Amino acid sequence: TTNTKLLDVLKTDDPFQDSIQTDFLRMVRRLREAGRDIKIMCFFEALPLPNVGKVVVSKGSATLDGYERGSIHADHGNMVRFATTEENGFKRFLAELEKCLPRPGKNHIFR
Structure with missing residues (x-):
């Protein structure tokens, strides 16, 4: 089911979760470099x-x-x-x- 797939992604060792965190931190860095106060x-x-x-x-x-x-x-x-x-x-x-x-x-x- 969809819920089971989502739970699998949310496990701490899932590579997709690492990708989400990396993308988020990259976005924060870009916004700060652009002068945004995050x-x-x-x-x-x-x-x-x-x-x-x-x-x-x-x-x-x-x-x-x-x-x-x-x-x-x-x-x-x-x-x-x-x-x-x-x-x-x-x-x-x-x-x-x-x-x-x-x-x-x-x-x-x-x-």
């Missing part, structure tokens, strides 16, 4: 998936060498599902997102 933050899951008993995407596969990284205290399926804005995962994600936004003035607060 910010990258890599998040990885901190908890195993309950039915599987392990993380779906390893920290090594979810992050890029030389770029900021941080965990979100959730399993793969819940990394970006937040019940409230008070959850630590949401606050951490929002803080990183705010770093990417232009600051129009000293007192500007993003909400």
